[in-house]
Amino acid sequence: MTEAPEIPLHVRRHRYDPLPELLKLREEQPLRKVDLRFGGQAWLTTRYEDVRQVLGDATRFSNSLENRPLPASLRSENPRGDGFLLTYDPPDHNRLRRLLTPEFTVRRIRRLAPRIEAIVDEHLDALEQAGPPADLVSMFALPIPSLVICELLGVPYEDRDEFQHRSSVRLDMSLDLDARGKAIAESRAHMASLIAQQRKDPGEDMIGMLIREHGDELTDLELTGVADLLLLAGHETTSNMLSLGTMLLLQNPEQAAEVRAGRLVDEAVEELLRYLSIVHSVVPRTAREDVMVGGHKVAAGEIMLLSLPAANRDPSLGEDLDRFDVNRKMATHLAFGHGIHHCLGAPLARMEMRIAYPALLRRFPKLALGVPIDDIEFRAYSIVFGVKSMPVTW
Incomplete structure (x- = not known):
């Protein structure tokens, strides 16, 4: 059996x-x-000011993988023009982002609120009927964002077991490259088949909309990559925020009480995003030219690895940032990134969390971890930080 690689410092927790x-x-x-x-x-790169500078400068820092030291097995699964928006630079990035942005405006996402509330209530009912102890990840945190993004995109929810498994493999840095590359290829093949079906008969979902309104501007490869990224990011990140965020609130009962009562919900969501910073680092940037960052000369061609957890706890943003506090008032955090690659789905993620946390805490006012926190298995090697399961009682 291949020994797991050492966890990089910026990923360790x-x-x-x-x-x-x-x-x-x-x-x-x-x-x-x-x-x-x-x-x-x-x-x-670990300081807030420096990370924000690099993220905000798409002119001098590139997201492209073309000049990165990547193995052939991963490079072959990411062909140029593949629609994976995170590795695009302007002007191609601007063209694709412009087509997607209208679907993720705050106003458009607000229209989804009644459906998200219904989905949350359905899963709370199921959790209550199952009775304690229960796994909050498999029964609540994972299925809610999965169902939301499936309905939004037009991906059959019955495919969830397969795409959830492939997503966890893709994000697991402890696995060998062949396994991860295979999961990427399978994910793209699955999405390509859905795109082909929608080309023939576009639905009322986002994929159908893109085909009806922009089908001549987008290749099948681009549509596949865009939809694959939205499916991956749309359930993995919010799922881990719901589980980790609930765990953190349960360890801070006074702050959980504020959320349960419907007070400080928006503030709690932002503080959870900042404090947890579940994405260890965004896509690394490559300097296009010699540039000064934090008093250091970064030469053209050098790579910038940007630590979001370190930046989001930088003392320049406020006092005592290693402490979780829903009453905190602070400058903008970087949990969703910054600049032209700021997370497209941020309004949707915020909406899901603002609905799910209070609803869960109200339905189960005595909710508690079912095991000591030391027995919780964290996803130590995952690109998106989280837990594998979370036993709870009430």
Whole structure:
């Protein structure tokens, strides 16, 4: 059996928290060269100001994978023009993003609120009927965003077991590259078959809309990549926020009481996003030219690895940021990124969390972890931080 690779420093956590060594780097060496798994080095960047600078400058920093030290097995699964928006630069990025943005405006997402509320209530009913103990991940945190994104995109919900499994494989850095590459290929093949069906008979969902309104502007490869990314990101991130966020609230009962009562819900969601920062780092950037970042010269062609958990706890943003506090008032966090690649689905994720947390806490006022927190298995190697399961009682 292949030994799991060492977990990179910027990915390691103690429960929710980045390691003290990473936060020490932010204070003493905010840009530091680190080795990349696939060869070469990158500047590990940990200060809020520096991370925000790089994310906000698409002119001097590229998202493209073309010049990255990637193995052939992964590169072959990411052909140029594949629609995977996170690796696009302007002007191609702007063209695809412009087509998608109208579907993710705050106004458009608000229309989904009644359906999201119904989905949450259905899963709370099922959880109550099943009785304690229950796994909050499999019965609540994972199925809710999965069903929401399936209905929004037009992906059959009965396919969920397959795409959820493939997603976890794709994000698991402990697995060998062949396994991850195979999961990527299978995910894209599945989505390509759905695109082919919709080309013949477009539905009322987002894929159908894109085909009806922009079918001549988008290739099947681009449609496949866009939909694949939205499906992957649309359920993995929110699912882990719902489970981890609930766990953190249960450990802070006074703050959970505020959310249960419908007070400070928006503030709690933002503080959970900042404090947990479940995406360890965004897609690394490559400097297009020599540029100064945090007093260091970054040479053209060098890679920037950007730590969101470290940046979101930078003292420049406020006091005592290693403490969770729903009463906090602070500057904008980077949990959804920044700049032209700011998370497209942020309004949807916020809506799901604003509905799900209070509803769960109201339905089960005595909700508690069913095992000691030390027995919870965290997803230590995953690109998106979370837990594999979360036993609860009430």
